[in-house]
Amino acid sequence: MAELLSVQDLQVRLFDRLGVVVAVRDVSLSVEEGEVVALVGESGCGKSVTALALLRLLPPDAQISGRVTFQGRDLLQLPLKELRAIRGRDIAMVFQEPMTSLNPSFTIGNQIGEVLRLHKGLRGQQARERASELLSLVRIGSPEQRLRAYPHQLSGGMRQRAMIAMALACDPKLLILDEPTTALDVTTQAQILDIVRDLRQRLGMSILLITHDLGVVADLADRVAVMYAGSKVEDAEVHRLFAAPRHPYTAGLLRALPRRGRRAGDAQERLLEIPGLVPVLRDLPDACAFAPRCPRSQDDCSNQHPGLAPCEADHRVACLHPEPIVAGAHP
Amino acid sequence: MTAAVLEVENLRMEFRAPRNAGGRRVQAVRDVSLEVQEGEILGLVGETGSGKTTVGKCVVRLLRPTAGSIRFMGEDITAMPSSQLRPLRSRIQMVFQDPYSSLDPRMTVSQIVAEPLRAHGTHSRREAAGLVRRTVERVGLSQQVLDRYPNELSGGQRQRVGLARALVLEPRLLIADEPVSALDVSVRAGILNLLVDLQRTMGFSCLFITHDLSVAEFLCDRVAVMYLGEIVEVGTRDEVFGAARHPYTRSLLGAAPLADPVEQRSRQRAILPGEPPSAIDPPPGCSLNPRCPLADRRCTEEAPGPTQVSEGGHVVRCHRVQEQLDLEVARS
Amino acid sequence: MTIATLPGAEPTIALTQPSRQGWWRRFRRRPPAVIGLAGVVIVVLVALLAPLLAHYSPTVSQFGQVLRAPLSPGHILGTDELGRDELSRLIYGSQSTLEVGVLATLLAMVVAIPIGIASGYYRGPIDMVAMRITDVVLAFPFLLIAVGLAAIFGPSLQNIIVALGVAQLPGSIRIARAEAMALREQDFVQAAIVTGVRDRVILFRHLFPNMLSPLLVQASVSIPAAILGSALLSYLGLGVQPPTPSWGNMLASAQTYLYNDPWIAIFPGIAIFLTTLSFNLLGDGLRDLFDPSMR
Numbered sequence: 028m029a030e031l032l033s034v035q036d037l038q039v040r041l042f043d044r045l046g047v048v049v050a051v052r053d054v055s056l057s058v059e060e061g062e063v064v065a066l067v068g069e070s071g072c073g074k075s076v077t078a079l080a081l082l083r084l085l086p087p088d089a090q091i092s093g094r095v096t097f098q099g100r101d102l103l104q105l106p107l108k109e110l111r112a113i114r115g116r117d118i119a120m121v122f123q124e125p126m127t128s129l130n131p132s133f134t135i136g137n138q139i140g141e142v143l144r145l146h147k148g149l150r151g152q153q154a155r156e157r158a159s160e161l162l163s164l165v166r167i168g169s170p171e172q173r174l175r176a177y178p179h180q181l182s183g184g185m186r187q188r189a190m191i192a193m194a195l196a197c198d199p200k201l202l203i204l205d206e207p208t209t210a211l212d213v214t215t216q217a218q219i220l221d222i223v224r225d226l227r228q229r230l231g232m233s234i235l236l237i238t239h240d241l242g243v244v245a246d247l248a249d250r251v252a253v254m255y256a257g258s259k260v261e262d263a264e265v266h267r268l269f270a271a272p273r274h275p276y277t278a279g280l281l282r283a284l285p286r287r288g289r290r291a292g293d294a295q296e297r298l299l300e301i302p303g304l305v306p307v308l309r310d311l312p313d314a315c316a317f318a319p320r321c322p323r324s325q326d327d328c329s330n331q332h333p334g335l336a337p338c339e340a341d342h343r344v345a346c347l348h349p350e351p352i353v354a355g356a357h358p
Numbered sequence: 359m360t361a362a363v364l365e366v367e368n369l370r371m372e373f374r375a376p377r378n379a380g381g382r383r384v385q386a387v388r389d390v391s392l393e394v395q396e397g398e399i400l401g402l403v404g405e406t407g408s409g410k411t412t413v414g415k416c417v418v419r420l421l422r423p424t425a426g427s428i429r430f431m432g433e434d435i436t437a438m439p440s441s442q443l444r445p446l447r448s449r450i451q452m453v454f455q456d457p458y459s460s461l462d463p464r465m466t467v468s469q470i471v472a473e474p475l476r477a478h479g480t481h482s483r484r485e486a487a488g489l490v491r492r493t494v495e496r497v498g499l500s501q502q503v504l505d506r507y508p509n510e511l512s513g514g515q516r517q518r519v520g521l522a523r524a525l526v527l528e529p530r531l532l533i534a535d536e537p538v539s540a541l542d543v544s545v546r547a548g549i550l551n552l553l554v555d556l557q558r559t560m561g562f563s564c565l566f567i568t569h570d571l572s573v574a575e576f577l578c579d580r581v582a583v584m585y586l587g588e589i590v591e592v593g594t595r596d597e598v599f600g601a602a603r604h605p606y607t608r609s610l611l612g613a614a615p616l617a618d619p620v621e622q623r624s625r626q627r628a629i630l631p632g633e634p635p636s637a638i639d640p641p642p643g644c645s646l647n648p649r650c651p652l653a654d655r656r657c658t659e660e661a662p663g664p665t666q667v668s669e670g671g672h673v674v675r676c677h678r679v680q681e682q683l684d685l686e687v688a689r690s
Numbered sequence: 691m692t693i694a695t696l697p698g699a700e701p702t703i704a705l706t707q708p709s710r711q712g713w714w715r716r717f718r719r720r721p722p723a724v725i726g727l728a729g730v731v732i733v734v735l736v737a738l739l740a741p742l743l744a745h746y747s748p749t750v751s752q753f754g755q756v757l758r759a760p761l762s763p764g765h766i767l768g769t770d771e772l773g774r775d776e777l778s779r780l781i782y783g784s785q786s787t788l789e790v791g792v793l794a795t796l797l798a799m800v801v802a803i804p805i806g807i808a809s810g811y812y813r814g815p816i817d818m819v820a821m822r823i824t825d826v827v828l829a830f831p832f833l834l835i836a837v838g839l840a841a842i843f844g845p846s847l848q849n850i851i852v853a854l855g856v857a858q859l860p861g862s863i864r865i866a867r868a869e870a871m872a873l874r875e876q877d878f879v880q881a882a883i884v885t886g887v888r889d890r891v892i893l894f895r896h897l898f899p900n901m902l903s904p905l906l907v908q909a910s911v912s913i914p915a916a917i918l919g920s921a922l923l924s925y926l927g928l929g930v931q932p933p934t935p936s937w938g939n940m941l942a943s944a945q946t947y948l949y950n951d952p953w954i955a956i957f958p959g960i961a962i963f964l965t966t967l968s969f970n971l972l973g974d975g976l977r978d979l980f981d982p983s984m985r
Contacts, residue, residue, distance in 0.1 A: 044719070069542035182633050212405035212569065217613035217629045239542070242615030245622040265619045283547035284617050285576035290595065291554040298547035298576070304512050305542075418884045447886030460877035464899045477887040523881065 031233050032058040032081075032201055037093035039073070039080045048308045050076040052257040053093075055335070058201065063227065063234040065248035065265070067241065069280075071305055073257040074237045078203050081235075082114055083107075097201070116146040119194035121187070123206035128190055129178040135162075135189045136174030142196040161192040165222050184215035191222065198230065205237045220246050241284060245269060250341075253277045256306050256316035259335060263342040273338055273349040275323045276301070315347065323348045362429075363531050363563040364394040364417065369426035371412050375638050384637050386412040388587035388645075390426070394531065399557060399564040401578030401595075403571060403610070407634055408584040410567045414533045417565065418452050419443060431530065448478045451524035455536035457516035461508040467494065468504040471522045478527065493526045494519075498552055514545035518552070525556065532564045538573060550577060571614045575599050580671075583607045586634055586645040593672035603667055603674045605650050606630065644677065652678045716979060723975020729968025737784040746775035748782035749933040757951050770940070770954045771947055780961055783935040787965070790851055790920035790929075790936075795912040797855030798862045799905065806866020807897055811874050811889075820867070824860035832857030832919065833926075840928045850929045854916045865908045869901040903980035910973020914966030921962055937962050 039051035051073040058064045066074045079085050081095050081102060095102040097118065102110060114120075122128045130138060139158040143149040149157055155174065162170035165188040178186055187207060194202055204223070208216035224247060227234060236247055244251055244265065251268045253261040253276065261274040272278040282299035289296055303320040315321070318328035328347055335345040339352075371387040387409040394400045404410040415421045417428055419435060427436045430450060435443060451474075454460035461470055468490050475486040491501060497518040508516055517537060524532060534553070538546040554577065557564060568574050574581050575595060582592040583606065591604040602608050609630040616622045630649045635641055641648050647657040656677050664673045665680040674680075717723060736743060745764075752773035760768040760776075767776040809820035836853035843849050873879055873896065882892050917937075923929035924938025932939055937958040944955035 069544060184633055213571070213610060213613040214405060214630055215633060217615070217627065218631075220615065221627075221629070240615070241543075241617035242622065245617050245619040246615045248619075269617070269619050280543055281617065283544050285547075285550060285570075285572040286617055287572055287575060287599070287614075289572070289576050291550075291576050296576075297551050297554075300548040300551060301544035304514075420880055420883060444886045444888075447884060450884070452881065452884045454877040454881060456877055460881055462878040462882075462896050462900070465895075473882065473887060474885040477882075477885055477891070520881075523885070527885075 029060050030057050031060045031062075031098065032056075032235070033094075033096045034077075034081065035094040035096070037077060037080060037091070037095065039076050039085065040090040041076070041085070042088050046309060049311060050257055050308060051080060052311070054254070054257075054259045056252060056259070058233045058235055060200075060233055061227075061231050063236060063247050063249045065236040065238060065244040065251045066254060067238060067244055067251055068254035069239055069305065071308070072254040073308075074239075074254050075205055077254070078120070078205050078235065078237050081203070082118060082120065083110060084120075112146075115142060115194075115199075116197040117199055118201045118203065119197070119199040120203040120205065121190045121194050121207050123209050129186060131178050134175050134177055135181070139174070139189075139193050139196055142193055146197045157196070158192075161195055162189070164195060164226065165189070165192045166218075167192070182215075183211055184218065187211060187215075187219055188222065191219075191226075195226065195230070199232060201233045201235060203235045203237070206239070207236075208243060209238070209240065216243075223247060241269075241280065253280075256311065257308050258316060258345065260317065260345045261343065262335065263344075267339075267342055271350075271352060273342065273344040273352075274317075274346050275321045275348075275350060276317050278350050279322075315345075323350070361396050361431075362393040363396055363398075363431055364392075364565065365427075365429040366390060366392045366413070366417065367427045367429075369413065369416060369428065370424045371409070371416055371421060372424045382638050385587055385640060386637055387416070387423075388640065390584070390587070390589055392582055392589060392592065394563045394565055397557075397561050397563055398580065399566055399578045401574035401581040402565060402567045402584060403569065403574050403581055404584035405569055405610075405634065407586075407637060409587040409637070410569075410584050411535055413584075414452070414535050414565060414567050417531075418447075418450055418533055445478070448474065448480075448527045449530045450533065451527065451529040451531070452533040452535065453517075453520050453524050453537045455539055457513045457520060457540060458508075460520050461516055463508055466505050466507055467499075467511075467519050470508075470519060471526055474523060474527045480527075489526060490522075493522045496556070497522045497525070498548070512545070513541055514548060517541060517545075517549055521549075521552070521556070525560065525562075528560060529562055532562050533567070534564060535567045536569065537566075539568065539570065546573075553577065571599075571610060583610065586640055587637060588645060588675065590646070590676070591672075591674045593667070594670060597668060597670070597672040601672075603672075603679045604676050605652055605678075606646050644675070646676075652676075654678070713979060717975060720975050720978060722971045723978070726968045726971025726973070726975055729964060730972050733784055733788060733965050733968065736781055737788050740781045740785055744775070744778035744781045746778040748774060748779045748935045750774065757947065757954070759951075760953050767957055768951075768953055771943065771951075776954060776957055779935040779940060780937070780957055783937045783940055783958065784961070784965075786847060786930045786934065786936040787917055787920065787938070787962075790847065790854065791913040791917040791969075793851045794854035794858065794916040794920075795909050797851060798858035798912060799909060801855075802859055802862030803866050803898070803901075803905065806863045807870045807893055807901070809863070810867035810870025811893060811897060813871075817867070820863065824863050827856065828860045833922075836923050836928055845928050845931060847930060850920055850923050853923070854919045857919065858912050858916065862905075862908055862912070865904055866901060869904050870897055873897050873900055903977055906980060907973050907977045910969050910976065914969045917962060917966055917969075 034054060034056040037051055037054045041048045041050050054077055066077060068074045080091050085091065091103055136155065136158055139161060140154045143154045143157055158174055159170035162173055167173050167185065167188050181189065208219050211219065220243065238244060248265045251263060251265050252259050253274065255276050261272065261277050268277065269281065272281060279299055279301045283301060285298060301320055306316050313332050314330055315328045315333050318324040321328065325348055333345045333347050335343045338344050338349060369387055369390040372383040372385050375382045375384050390413055392400065402410045402413060412421065416423045423436060427434055430446060435446060471490045471493060472486055475481050475489065481489060494504060499515060499518050503511065503515065511519065538549050541549060550573065566578055578595055580592065580594050581598040582589045583598065583604065585606050591598060591602065591607045598607060602611055609628060612627050613629050632649045635648060643659050644657040644662050647653040650657065662675045662677045662680065664675055665683060667674055667683065755769050755773040757771055758765050758769040760766065762768060765775050769775055770779065805820050809817040832853060835856055836850060839849040839853050879892060879896050882896055920929050921938030921941060924936045925942040927942065929938055930936035940958040941955055948955050
């Protein structure tokens, strides 16, 4: 498969009242054609900032360095005009909160029509037909009628579908989904995941999925990158990552999760706690950011920053003392 | 059978709908009956708008129910005047979802945790200070936090403070409204473990409100599933998670993604289509009928009553399940 | 499945921020607020130390020195139409100006806060009554109130303070009410109710302290508004009575000479402008300072 998006050494520095925040630290990432890559992590790990940085959607004072190559062009160097042509047409993005991403004073049809006019030059009847086709694609019933609805007249799930429809308007090559189901109920979430899975098969686009939900990752992703404190700590094929995580943070997350079948009453079942707190992303020392919370940390962890290194085929980990390989756990 | 700490019967809670809905009433809770036994954690599971939080608020009397009755340790508190209710309040406490808005930003941790003691005046100043220290320690916080303000604490630490405030008076009943939903996975684990430990050592009963099935399965002895203001299925953890009968419960169980790609991708998914209808205008008959794959004519006309599935108290409200059961009985 | 807790998962958890920063240090990081504070301090000092600062009496006329231009010998800012030193009048004028602004706002707050809290927290009939009253007050132009009071009791400092205070009531009540309503829905207030804390305690310990910052911001807008209002009333002859100087009546008497001797209007104008600006800047700074999320 050909590489569609390649991110190299992305670094993002944001500024707030207290100074600099290194929100993303040397993150490299690649998305191949037709591939679903999940970027996973807890709040504040830099996963959303990474996604926003790709399209240069961060506040103007953010400092972004590194390279983001999309179809041979560096998005970070591109003149804004050319980038705008790519945004929404070749790369589309769906955000967590569909209410705030839609303009409340225009109908859904207006807003989809706007995208179609802008990027495809479609107008009038043609645009309307395409828009209703898009709504059917995301399984919105009686699309003609829904096109005339305002965002507030739709439920959260419907709005998120409309957002996806809008994102699909120009047959993007890459769809960035930023926590697409976090604000939704499980049933609605399952419906949206179904739609995304189906769309991916039918349209063959690549997806960069930003989420904190390991269940959503398990459902959709081909490959997973785990982020912690602004850095990527592990990167693997999805089955491998769940079956045999090598980074202690990933392993800890998986064991901290209350899962179906885990019951507090049974045999003193306990969830694994990761002690301590996520570090503040200022003046991070040249050390493993997870070391203070890590059960496997040793002296060397606190005086060098582990780079991401391959540990097995298609599996990379940024850890000096990774979890042992679980025998027979590979699919 | 042990005594019920909390008995809720035919609870009904209506709100006036927003003006643009034409002054009609939102039926947030339509008919809920449940019991929380001594030392038990009952999970109240449902999606947004199912009315689960409203039930919790009625139980702590933040809301006065429209109809029905709530009995706490045998005493009817449904319409009890607040002066009479006040002493009882020390025995029913609540933990909230949002660790940021549930603590007064202008009070220190020790003031926050001491507030229930001050309100009830049961302890001298010195006793109270000692009790506050012990409780803070009990929820896994260090003494250092006592003089801190909430904004200096992380989400998990704040939630522990919220727990300390709720438990400092050693209540008999704890209403926990989505206490871990706003927390990250690694922090959530700590709070869940803590809840289990505290419940075992202190022996309080708990009504645990959540939308997260895996959390409910981990924590709860019994689980009640709510849909559109009604409890559609209730049973022990094994019954609900292992042998769910109601189509809605089954759909919920199928919809929650499992954090395991092998299982998640291989399992059968039978997810309900559509979305819950408005609580202003619930459908006639069984509230699930517009979305239910099993629905027949009877479901659209007649609301199903409770059907006993097992002796232990596994109860389902569904005509079709009832028919199935009748058939099974007839066969045997 | 048995899973042990990780070693080192002891219950003691590190704190996010080891130290709280002092108010002054946080305040100092906002230059506009510091400028505002400096302006307010200067105006207050000028008002307090007026007898020491002013070289001339603000009321005694020197008919030989009428309408001297600024920078003339002995009169840096010139003199007015009666030969009174402009600078000295400005200095003394700050007294009545500040008095009106601060007292009117204080009066409004003292009355508005309890009404607002009660109406926002209890809602129901109390709220209905309070809201109708504010509607009525809002429907009266404050000028009418001032004119009415002046007509009945004669123009005096007290009467403009009352008039301006009453004029500010609806705004202050609404802010207090909106805050009380929002706070009532906050989980920490709900938690206090569930815990069995008495209403009185909830109002004093939870509602009032958490309303201070928006009220302070309201005050920082109210004081300059009252200053402007008093200037207007003085300008109309309803406020501070000559010969006692106020920036408003200075402006009023300057209008006749506006074309040839504009400075006697410009200086009180600048004084009003700078004072209101200072209060507004200070208010913005205080809002940030009191906001716990910025702590």
